[in-house]
Amino acid sequence: MSAADVDLTRELDAERAHLVAAREALGRMRARAQHVLEIGSGVSGDAYAAERLGFALTRRVAELADDPGTPLFFGRLDFSQPPDGEHPRCYIGRRHVTDERHDPLVLDWRAPVSRAFYQASTRTPHGVATRRRFGSSGGVLTSFEDEHLDRGESSDVASSRILTEEIERPRVGPMRDIVATIQPEQDDLVRAALSTSLCVQGGPGTGKTAVGLHRAAFLLYTYRSQLERSRVLVVGPNSALLAYVSGILPALGELDAVQVSIDEVYTAPGEPAGASDPPAVESLKHDARMAEVLHRALWAHVTPAADVLAVALGADRYTLGPTELDGVVREVLDRSPTYTGGRELVRARIAARLERAVELRRAESPGEAWVRRTARSRPVTAFLTGAWPAVTPAQVLRRLLGDPAVLAAAAEGVLDEAEQEVLVSTFRSRSRRAGWSTADALLLDELAALMERPATYGHIIVDEAQDLSPMQCRALARRSTHGSLTVLGDLAQGTTPWAARTWTDVLTHLGRADATVEHLTTGFRVPAVVMDVANRLVPTLGDDLPVTRSLRRDGDFRVRRTGDLTAAYVDEARAALGTEGSVGLIVPDAVAASAGAALTGSGLAWGAADDLESAERLTLVPASLAKGLEFDHVVAVEPAQIVAAEPRGLNRLYVVLTRAVSRLVVVHAEDLPAALAVA
Numbered sequence: 001m002s003a004a005d006v007d008l009t010r011e012l013d014a015e016r017a018h019l020v021a022a023r024e025a026l027g028r029m030r031a032r033a034q035h036v037l038e039i040g041s042g043v044s045g046d047a048y049a050a051e052r053l054g055f056a057l058t059r060r061v062a063e064l065a066d067d068p069g070t071p072l073f074f075g076r077l078d079f080s081q082p083p084d085g086e087h088p089r090c091y092i093g094r095r096h097v098t099d100e101r102h103d104p105l106v107l108d109w110r111a112p113v114s115r116a117f118y119q120a121s122t123r124t125p126h127g128v129a130t131r132r133r134f135g136s137s138g139g140v141l142t143s144f145e146d147e148h149l150d151r152g153e154s155s156d157v158a159s160s161r162i163l164t165e166e167i168e169r170p171r172v173g174p175m176r177d178i179v180a181t182i183q184p185e186q187d188d189l190v191r192a193a194l195s196t197s198l199c200v201q202g203g204p205g206t207g208k209t210a211v212g213l214h215r216a217a218f219l220l221y222t223y224r225s226q227l228e229r230s231r232v233l234v235v236g237p238n239s240a241l242l243a244y245v246s247g248i249l250p251a252l253g254e255l256d257a258v259q260v261s262i263d264e265v266y267t268a269p270g271e272p273a274g275a276s277d278p279p280a281v282e283s284l285k286h287d288a289r290m291a292e293v294l295h296r297a298l299w300a301h302v303t304p305a306a307d308v309l310a311v312a313l314g315a316d317r318y319t320l321g322p323t324e325l326d327g328v329v330r331e332v333l334d335r336s337p338t339y340t341g342g343r344e345l346v347r348a349r350i351a352a353r354l355e356r357a358v359e360l361r362r363a364e365s366p367g368e369a370w371v372r373r374t375a376r377s378r379p380v381t382a383f384l385t386g387a388w389p390a391v392t393p394a395q396v397l398r399r400l401l402g403d404p405a406v407l408a409a410a411a412e413g414v415l416d417e418a419e420q421e422v423l424v425s426t427f428r429s430r431s432r433r434a435g436w437s438t439a440d441a442l443l444l445d446e447l448a449a450l451m452e453r454p455a456t457y458g459h460i461i462v463d464e465a466q467d468l469s470p471m472q473c474r475a476l477a478r479r480s481t482h483g484s485l486t487v488l489g490d491l492a493q494g495t496t497p498w499a500a501r502t503w504t505d506v507l508t509h510l511g512r513a514d515a516t517v518e519h520l521t522t523g524f525r526v527p528a529v530v531m532d533v534a535n536r537l538v539p540t541l542g543d544d545l546p547v548t549r550s551l552r553r554d555g556d557f558r559v560r561r562t563g564d565l566t567a568a569y570v571d572e573a574r575a576a577l578g579t580e581g582s583v584g585l586i587v588p589d590a591v592a593a594s595a596g597a598a599l600t601g602s603g604l605a606w607g608a609a610d611d612l613e614s615a616e617r618l619t620l621v622p623a624s625l626a627k628g629l630e631f632d633h634v635v636a637v638e639p640a641q642i643v644a645a646e647p648r649g650l651n652r653l654y655v656v657l658t659r660a661v662s663r664l665v666v667v668h669a670e671d672l673p674a675a676l677a678v679a
């Protein structure tokens, strides 16, 4: 061993000793939190406060859990000019660890000081002399790399072995966090202020999902007290992607974000579901024009007063005539209330008018109790039932879709006759027990929000946002009226019939037309040999879409033409299982069931794409569920059939071809789509 090697070994030993000390300190922090929890749960008093305290303490204990498979820090900064009040040397990790004197042993990656770890360069050193990155295996430090920024040394991903290894490591199990290797342009997005609404356009594998989730963790840390009340919502396209990424925030110590699929945002738990709509009807229900139709349909329930309203007090009778009643209704309508709130306001104002009439005649107030009773009295309620009836979203929608005359009145000048006709005929042809369709749930949510404003979130992060319909955007917009949004997506990967062609459309429907669109163009997932093939499709997918430049020089791409498709893909799946990492067999939706049977029949164990519990290395993925997922080895089956299956079939194929982390094999019997075949 040379003298330099001896120095390096000594240095690594010193770092390992720091890791041991940090682990011990974390253990003490956790023991203390556990102790406080035990004392706290013995404290009696206000049950609500006790429950909240217990919850906070339990969470604190959970946050301080140590994962022995991951070192507590992944980087170190030596400052030549430390920021005010900071130590000249800082270790950067997933959470703060302090010793018994409260001195920091590890700084949370989200702390302001840690920013320099991600951003420092020779040009803008942020006071950093040396940046150290640690390599590790199974929780043990195995190596480190130094960049002496003060000597003009700076490495990028390509020249850093530790960064390259992290990016190229096989993917096994769910998606992991990227805190150790966040790139400067990603870091800018992660750390944007809570008040900033962002839209991130990026090609496949450029880290949009990762950026969104790390942004959630950053915001929850930086604006803790504000967001504890107002909450963060993370929205994904489907349960398969949520299952893949749902472990990241808990691994970063954040247990409080709500993660749901887009349908879950607006599906009311109590409403029966199960019906489906033909594609044309579904698209119509996702169209922004439906908002106007629903608005009119609901407010059409408010009608002029027909009779005099009379209440008695003792022997006296007090009345309000139709003109006066209509005046009250008009005053309330002018305030643009919600339907339910407006109804209650009319009730209160009528009671107030009657109170005034009593006061005028008797020169004394009838008393608060009388006013309250009168507001709830039979005559007042009867008037409201006629002029401003209590209705539910389901009643309004059933009447609208079930009665051509009601629909015609609400849709006049908005939907043409053919559109009205198909809405009604589809609804009428449903069996009584069919329940609502997913698109109906969206309409019900729109109606419910006209009646009562929904709870809002402090921040909403929405992934695969290119696929949102105008009506889905509205459902998110009304849940973020007081908050901000992070909108992530790729216009080239739009596959829904209503997928956006421009971000301006999406942002406008989200009520954030002024949000800036940021671009990510470096791909971290798909190797260059595979990306080059997928990029051939890009010119056919939309206007002015950028191609993605892959950072990865490894990887492999093959095409296999066959007369026996099933035998060929089973064979490829089996061969792929012989190598390291995860395997995704992506098939046209129509053959998913038979592919499952073929795999099982051939003795290959496999898991379903949305099965969180599956421990199988082989996953069978219908093309429509591939979005956002990734596998080391992808076997993509029959591109022509994937393309033919839907109007945006080429976009779907682009999604399918960009799921591979290392190797892609395309297996086909039919000719390849022309856009792909061009070499």
Ligand SMILES: Nc1ncnc2c1ncn2[C@@H]1O[C@H](COP(=O)(O)OP(=O)(O)OP(=O)(O)O)[C@@H](O)[C@H]1O
Residues within 6 Å of the ligand: 166, 167, 175, 176, 177, 178, 181, 182, 183, 186, 202, 203, 204, 205, 206, 207, 208, 209, 210, 211, 490, 493, 524, 525, 627, 628, 629, 630, 658
């Ligand atoms: N800075 C980084 N360091 C290491 N890995 C990264 C980095 N950025 C992204 N990755 C990895 O690249 C892969 C792709 O990231 P991600 O899924 O977030 O991309 P995406 O843009 O959402 O892709 P898609 O559009 O295909 O859904 C993931 O495995 C992610 O962990």
